[in-house]
Amino acid sequence: MSVDLEPVIDSLKNEFPQDIIDIKEYRGETTLLVSKERIFKICAYLKDGLDFTFLADLTAVDYLEVKSPRYEVVYHIHRFGPECEENVRIRLKAELSEEDIEIDSVTPVWSGADWLEREVYDMFGIEFIGHPDLRRILMPEDYEPFPLRKDFDVRNREASKRSFEKALEEGAD
């Protein structure tokens, strides 16, 4: 799989010489570390220039006390092809620090990113600039913490109880 990706990576390197920070390969999967300022341009180029039409997943990781910057937003992008070797997948990562927890939304590129970005916002509190409707998607809308952050106690039900009681009061009308 990685062999087939060479032209893609060369093309990306030509187009964005400053913004491909690191390239890692592990068990046939290729991961590019890119600068978060250019994530929208890189994604748009991958889709329009290199035919990566499918965003398979968009998620985030919290590396609290493991490394700095703390957060990484992860993009799994797929290209379908009539030939087997054209059917490739690439992973992009963009680092976000705790102080500047914003990144450009890629929803204008792949509309499927809409709910995925809402989920990342819901769980990690990462703001996606330019997202059409950035609201919580799983937790109640008035819920305050971000549950997948590593400094959140997963057994802490207090915020959930508050949202539940508020929902009960609103329903009583």
Add this chain to the structure above:
Amino acid sequence: MGVNSDPLLGGEGFLTTTIETLANWGRKNSLWPMPFGTACCAIEMMGVFASRFDLARFGAEVARFSPRQADLMIVSGTITYKMASVCRRIYDQMPEPKWVIAMGSCTCGGGPFDSYAVVQGIDEFLPVDVYVGGCPPRPEALIDAVIKIQKKIEMQGAPLV
């Protein structure tokens, strides 16, 4: 209740009872369940309603998907706090008298989900009459719970309003 077949009193026989006992006899033998299925326990509950286990044998086969027409709520499946307010509202919409079965480990006490999102037992917000443990419980266990509800209705009943 007592049976009297004295020919002086009509010959065919008649029953003496109280209105409340008669009403409770009717209630217990025609429970109308409101299935509140949120997870895998609901599959087992469907098995209870279907022909192999056949809850109709106990008069409780008329699963009503409207709380307005039900008097037995079977909560089967993990209840999250987001779902809990819905569950409570549906319970409030059921007419009195009404009973609740908590089916499965999740509804009884949170099950394996000791997490920020899951209610640790629906008795936090609902008055539960019968708890059925298991993950999921066997259909026989749910039938046993329905029979326990029937016994409860028979012994305690509910006032006629």
